Amino acid sequence: MLLIPCPHCGPRIQEEFAYERSADSVVRLDDAPDVAMTALFSRANLRGEEAEIWVHAQGCGQWLRLTRDRMSHAIRSVEPL
Amino acid sequence: MGAGRYSALSLLRGALGGHRHWGRAWRAGEPRGPYDVIVIGGGGHGLATAYYLAKDHGIRRVAVIEKGWIGGGNTGRNTTIVRSNYRQPQLQRLLEYSLKLWHGLSDELNYNVMFSPRGALFLGHSDADMARLAERGDALIAMGIDADLIDRDAVARLVPLFDMGRDARWPIEGGLIQRRGGTARHDAVAWGFARAADNLGVDIIENCEVTGFLREGNRVTGVRTTRGDIAAGRTGICVAGNSGHVAGLAGLKLPIESHTLQAWVTEPVKPMIDTVVMSQTLHCYFSQSDKGGIVGGGDPDFFPSYAQRGAPIRLEDSIAQAISLVPALSRLRMVRSWAGVTDMSFDGSPIIGETPLDGLYLNGGWCYGGFKATPGSGRLYAHLLATGQSHPIAAPFDLARFAQGRTIDEAGAGPMPQNR
Secondary structure (H helix, E strand, O other): OOEEEEOOOEEEEHHHOEEEEEHHHOOOOOOOHHHHHHHHHOEOOOOOEEEEEEEOOOOOOOEEEEEEEOOOOOEEEEEEO | OEOEOOOHHHHHHHHHOOOOOOOOOOOOOOOOOOEEEEEEOOOHHHHHHHHHHHHHHOOOOEEEEOOOOOOOOHHHOOOOEEOOOOOOHHHHHHHHHHHHHHOOHHHHHOOOOOOEOOOEEEEEOOHHHHHHHHHHHHHHHHOOOOOEEEEHHHHHHHOOOOOOOOOOOOOOOEEEEEOOOEEOOHHHHHHHHHHHHHHOOOEEEOOOOEEEEEEEOOEEEEEEEOOEEEEEEEEEEOOOOOHHHHHHHOOOOEOEEEEEEEEEEEOOOOOOOOOEEEEOOOOEEEEEOOOOOEEEEEEEEEEEOOOOOOOHHHHHHHHHHHHHHOHHHHHOOEEEEEEEEEEEEOOOOOEEEEOOOEOEEEEEOOOOOOHHHHHHHHHHHHHHHHHOOOOOOOHHHOHHHOOOOOOOOOOOOOOOHHHO
């Protein structure tokens, strides 16, 4: 189970948070179709560290950028988005 | 190769000799390329692919390369449920093709995979659930797949230990049962396909991890492994759970995220539940293994991970649901829980097809439903790897469907694996 240090609320259990998507996969309103398609459907899905977007859904409600290892579950950093 | 054909006679002979004559079921394969086809991944799907490549297509220079040992990955981590009662016609065709193979598989492989068609029951907890199940049943019958909508009393007769009270946490109103569905012994499926493939000359190379691909321009000509380079005419990725990682070694990004799925088992008890119980309203499923343990599972962990371990809270969810349906389960001790890594595809359906690289093919994205597809997936993938053309049943599951808006989205959840 992850213990996520929310920059606004301090360390909280994973269950308060919801994973949204990889940080490099955000679809923007003015993206060209092929860029939007890549953001929607292509993932590096690394067996290692990736930056991700999470939301503290059951806490402060703020969006966060987590840099996290998907193999060891170690969290390197959590920043407000 | 192997210990000859298994039969009642060989068993009797074994009994007279104290069962000391049984040999290895398959050779310890050594890389000896070049191969016509290399299958990356020695799970059920990969081994089935190799078997059907040799059997259906007469391709004998085939290798299966496996980073660990046979039966050590997702093949040995699932909850062993076999059924074909899906909602989308493409998935119905795919899983029904597989279910028909399950029904003759032990004879086909000369290996008892302990397939037990004990019925797979979906529960309905409300009028709305029953309407949905009726709609699904009609769609299945129209496709020629068996489905029986049964009422509350019939469900109570089927599993007398259900809490049928009107004040139950999840009242049971009825169900939809596929009587040809059931369970199989998951390790035996891998071992049976491994032995049968080996008997046809396939090299099964364990403890051999792929570290990269051999390339000539846009063509993949083999694999780099921890046991040296191996050349191949065609290379098939078949590593669901790790598809993202292996495809990444070829520079590809897939519509797949790897998520954790957990399962649990209780101490073995006398027969108490003789059908597979599932609730898609709750998302909980369980059955009793032939050894007597109640095996169950629920939702995945909702965030990407390759760690093969999950959070207790997800276990608690599915166990609480199971206990609310069968209160007697609360008296059993849970002896073990474990986790596997699932390829969560971005429409919830598998991917079987070519990749943007020549000579490299992909079979993955099985989400948390790959076990039931093992023989069908292998046979259809073998067709693709042997001929270069997708079989009509597999054709809708190509990688290009995402860009072309042809997703097969059983849950209607969109490109969000954590919402499935």
